[in-house]
Amino acid sequence: MWIICKRELKGYFYSPQAYILMGFFLVLTGFLFSDFIIxxxxxxxxxxxxxxxxxxxxxxxxxxxxxxxxxRKYGTEKLIFSSPISVYxxxxxxxxxxxxxxxxxxxxxxxxxxxxxxxxxPDMGIIFSSYVGNILLxxxxxxxxxxxxxxxxxxxxAGVISFGLLLFFWLSDLLQGMFSGISQNLIKILSLFxxxxxxxxxxxxxxxxxxxxxxxxxxxxxxxxxxxxxxxx
Amino acid sequence: MIEVLNLSKSYGPIDAVKDISFSLKKGEILGFLGxxxxxxxxxxxxxxxxxxxxxxxxxxxxxxxxxxxxKAKRHIGYLxxxxxxxxEMTVIEYLLFCCELKKISKNKQDEVIRVMKLSGTxxxxxxxxxxxxKGYKQRLGIASALIGDPDxxxxxxxxxxxxxxxxxxxxxxxxxxxxxHSIILSSHILPEVNALCDRIIIMNKGEISAxxxxxxxxxxxxxxxxxxxxxxGPKEDVLYTLSSIKGVLSxxxxxxINDKLYTYKIEGKKDIDxxxxxxxxxxxxxxxxxxMEVKNMSLEDVFLKITLNENNKGGHTFVDNM
Numbered sequence: 001m002w003i004i005c006k007r008e009l010k011g012y013f014y015s016p017q018a019y020i021l022m023g024f025f026l027v028l029t030g031f032l033f034s035d036f037i038i039x040x041x042x043x044x045x046x047x048x049x050x051x052x053x054x055x056x057x058x059x060x061x062x063x064x065x066x067x068x069x070x071x072r073k074y075g076t077e078k079l080i081f082s083s084p085i086s087v088y089x090x091x092x093x094x095x096x097x098x099x100x101x102x103x104x105x106x107x108x109x110x111x112x113x114x115x116x117x118x119x120x121x122p123d124m125g126i127i128f129s130s131y132v133g134n135i136l137l138x139x140x141x142x143x144x145x146x147x148x149x150x151x152x153x154x155x156x157x158a159g160v161i162s163f164g165l166l167l168f169f170w171l172s173d174l175l176q177g178m179f180s181g182i183s184q185n186l187i188k189i190l191s192l193f194x195x196x197x198x199x200x201x202x203x204x205x206x207x208x209x210x211x212x213x214x215x216x217x218x219x220x221x222x223x224x225x226x227x228x229x230x231x232x233x
Numbered sequence: 234m235i236e237v238l239n240l241s242k243s244y245g246p247i248d249a250v251k252d253i254s255f256s257l258k259k260g261e262i263l264g265f266l267g268x269x270x271x272x273x274x275x276x277x278x279x280x281x282x283x284x285x286x287x288x289x290x291x292x293x294x295x296x297x298x299x300x301x302x303x304k305a306k307r308h309i310g311y312l313x314x315x316x317x318x319x320x321e322m323t324v325i326e327y328l329l330f331c332c333e334l335k336k337i338s339k340n341k342q343d344e345v346i347r348v349m350k351l352s353g354t355x356x357x358x359x360x361x362x363x364x365x366x367k368g369y370k371q372r373l374g375i376a377s378a379l380i381g382d383p384d385x386x387x388x389x390x391x392x393x394x395x396x397x398x399x400x401x402x403x404x405x406x407x408x409x410x411x412x413x414h415s416i417i418l419s420s421h422i423l424p425e426v427n428a429l430c431d432r433i434i435i436m437n438k439g440e441i442s443a444x445x446x447x448x449x450x451x452x453x454x455x456x457x458x459x460x461x462x463x464x465x466g467p468k469e470d471v472l473y474t475l476s477s478i479k480g481v482l483s484x485x486x487x488x489x490i491n492d493k494l495y496t497y498k499i500e501g502k503k504d505i506d507x508x509x510x511x512x513x514x515x516x517x518x519x520x521x522x523x524x525m526e527v528k529n530m531s532l533e534d535v536f537l538k539i540t541l542n543e544n545n546k547g548g549h550t551f552v553d554n555m
Contacts, residue, residue, distance in 0.1 A: 003333040007319075015321065079317035079377065082281040083334040084303040232285055 003085070004093025005100070008067070012101055021059050022105045028055050033112045043120025045112055049130045050200055053137055053193070056102075057166050060138070063101060064145025065159035067094045068227075072153045077231065087232075091146065091223050098142045106135065126202040133199025136212035140192055141166055143219035150226045166192075234259055234385050234415040235280065240289035242275055249275040251439040252289075257385065262411050264430030265419035266536060272439040273419040274314065277389050280417070281311040294384060307335070310383040310414075314390050316374025320363035324354055324373060327362060328380065335381045344380060352376035352406065368399040375406065386410060388418040392425060404429060423536060435536060459528040460499040460508065461487070466520030468495055474518050480505035494523070 012018035033048040040047075071077040080090060116122045148162035149155075173191035176184055188194055192215070195208035235257035242250040250272040257263050265273040278284040280291060282302050291298040291305075298305040319327060325345060332341040349355040352372045357365060365373065371391065378386055391407065392400045407416060407429060420426050426433055427447050435443040435450070443450055464471050468486065475484045480501050488496035501507035508525065515522055 003330070006333075007330055010326075011319075011321065074317065074319060075313060075315040076317040076319060078278075078281075078283055078311065078313040079331070080334065081283050082306060082309065082311045083331075084306040084336055085334060086303065232283065 001089040001093040001096065004080070004090050005096045008094055008097030009100060012097065018101055021063055022101070022108070025055055025059055025105050026108050029109055030112065033115075037119075043116050044122050044126075045116045046123075046126050046130045046200060048112070049134060052134050053141075053170075053196065056134075056138055056141055057170060058163070060141040060145045060166065061148070061159040061162040063098050064142055064162060065149050065155045067098070067146055068149040069153055069155045069158050073155075081232065087224050087227050091150075091220055091227065095143060095146050095220055098146070099139060102138050102142060103135070106131070106138075123202065126200075129199045129202045129204045132204055133196050133208070136199075136209060137192060137196055140212050140215045140219075143216040143223075144169075147219045147223045147226070150223045150231075169193075234261075234294060235417070236290070236292040236295075237280070238290040238292075240276070240279060240291065241287050242272075242279060242284060243287060248439050250279070250286075253436075253439075253441050255434060255441065255444060257415050257417060259384075259415055260411060260413075261432065262407070262416045262418065262430045264426035264433045265417065265436060266421065266423070266426050266433055267419075267436035267442075268421065271436040273436055274389055275439075276436070277311075277387055277417070277419060280387055281309055282306050283311075307381065308384045310378030310380070310386045312374045312378045312386075312388045312391060314393065316370050317377070318362045318370060318373060320361070322362055324349070324358045324360055324362065324365075327373070328376060331377045331380045337381050348376040348379045351379055351410075353402075368395055368402075371395060371399070371403060372406075375403070379410075382413075384415060386414045386416045388416065390419055390421070392420070392422065400425075458501045458503055458507070460501065460511075461496060461524075461526040461528055462499060462511070462522060463490070463494065463496050463524035464515060464520055464522055465494050466515075466518070467493070470518065471495070471497065471515075471520055474514050474520065475499060475511065478507060478510045478514050480507045480510065496524075498528075 029048065029052060032051050033045060036048045037043060068077075071080065081087075113122075113127060116127075144165050145158075145162040148165065149158040151161060152158050169190060169192040172187045173193040176187055176191070179187055192212075195205065195211045198205045198208050237256065238254050240250055240253050241248070253272075253276065255263075265276065267273050275284065279286045280293075280298075282298055282305070285299070293305045294308045296305040296308070319330075322330070328345040328348060329341055332344055337344055346355070349358055352375050354369060354372050354376050357369055362370070362373065371394075375388070375391070378388070388407065392403050395403060404425065407418065410416065418426075418429065430447065432445065433443075433447055433450060434441055472484055472486075475481060475497065482500045482502060484497055484499050486495050487498045490496065499507065499511070508527075511525075512522060
């Protein structure tokens with residue numbers, strides 16, 4: 001697992017890809033943060049953080065789209081799958097690598113937190129739970145991206161599929177009002193953002209944590225299934 | 234080394250590989266020969282654990298590949314048709330990564346240097362793979378298959394797309410590797426298999442059409458013997474004399490040397506040696522033989538014969554470009 005993860009991380013950081021995406025994320029979040037503080041005169045970060053998932057909605061597909069498609073493009077999947085290493089190790093290794101890229105990006109956002117601490121007295125608890133929420137939601141996003149990249153040989157198509165899926169999970173939150181009864185509940189379950197609001201209020205709910213972790217788990221499991229049934233059959 | 238029993242694989246309604254069995258002995262080079270789409274690559278992919286067969290058993294060093302894939306895969310080095318290289322890595326980085334993938338426990342640096350020297354990629358060790366020539370990429374692919382010193386090497390069309398010099402080098406390399414490894418290679422280049430392999434499996438439409446040594450293959454499939462004979466004398470008389478000999482099936486003139494001297498192609502029944510009767514008959518008729526040559530069927534003829542025959546049997550006349 002670490003072997004695969006290490007190689008992917010090298011791939012991200014030896015090329016401009018990771019830096020461009022990280023820079024994009026940090027510039028946008030930084031801009032939203034300063035914009036909010038200047039306009040509202042309220043030295044808190046959690047409101048700015050609530051927009052992070054939307055930025056990640058665009059970044060996660062780009063970050064993940066090459067994971068499996070590139071192996072197929074270069075034919076290197078034959079090297080990996082003929083090696084004494086199992087499919088789940090490969091999938092987990094790749095997922096781990098994008099998670100680490102995401103987490104290392106989040107480390108840089110601590111600058112914002114430090115600024116908040118300098119100019120005011122923020123609520124530590126809310127900042128902490130917002131971070132936990134963003135991390136868990138981010139993992140879910142990335143798992144969808146990993147899944148999409150296993151579906152096709154084309155990077156662009158993989159990116160579009162994962163963007164479409166994420167958009168669906170995001171929009172289903174907004175679509176709730178159009179339905180009623182069971183269908184509304186169903187859509188509520190599908191929405192990735194329903195549990196997110198609790199984290200924003202400073203609550204680390206167990207159900208939310210379990211929701212995101214099982215969502216991630218399901219998509220990673222689906223990726224393994226896809227590889228076993230479509231690549232190795 | 235490798236035991237394959239009743240292996241089958243189908244893609245939907247198409248049977249890619251139908252119930253094939255064979256074995257690979259230690260130190261042997263086994264060649265897979267067949268037109269494109271005959272099932273060579275599918276078979277090789279199954280041997281490497283890249284494809285799960287529908288039916289059948291694969292044993293590598295007595296380890297069941299399907300039951301213990303991790304253990305069995307350690308004994309295999311695989312070079313796919315297109316060498317599996319990461320263009321953004323350098324040669325050393327790539328080989329170190331292969332060492333980690335194959336879980337090499339001994340000193341990785343030493344192992345990388347060993348395979349680089351064996352495959353002749355030491356000179357380019359710090360170059361980026363994307364800047365390497367096709368020949369070096371192929372060598373690097375072989376180097377990655379050699380990592381961990383596996384017992385069995387599987388090469389899928391190892392010389393495709395190389396220039397004649399590189400082809401010769403790669404062939405020599407394969408030949409020298411066979412001292413310490415058992416090798417399976419596939420090819421649609423006949424002289425290559427002929428020159429390299431101890432045994433040949435001819436595949437056609439997912440089935441094994443023939444399996445034997447190159448020499449036996451060309452012998453066993455000849456049901457006529459052919460002679461090329463240069464005879465001096467009026468051609469009508471020669472033709473008459475020859476065709477009246479028992480066992481001669483047909484005679485034709487293939488070359489005119491001058492108005493008295495012709496080269497004849499004589500086909501005789503396989504089990505009758507017609508050379509002696511021809512000699513005596515022509516000697517009696519005072520028409521001297523100046524040259525006589527037994528024409529062996531080349532492997533190419535055998536290959537064409539087998540694959541064409543079977544294609545015709547199935548009602549198709551599909552022959553791929555070779």
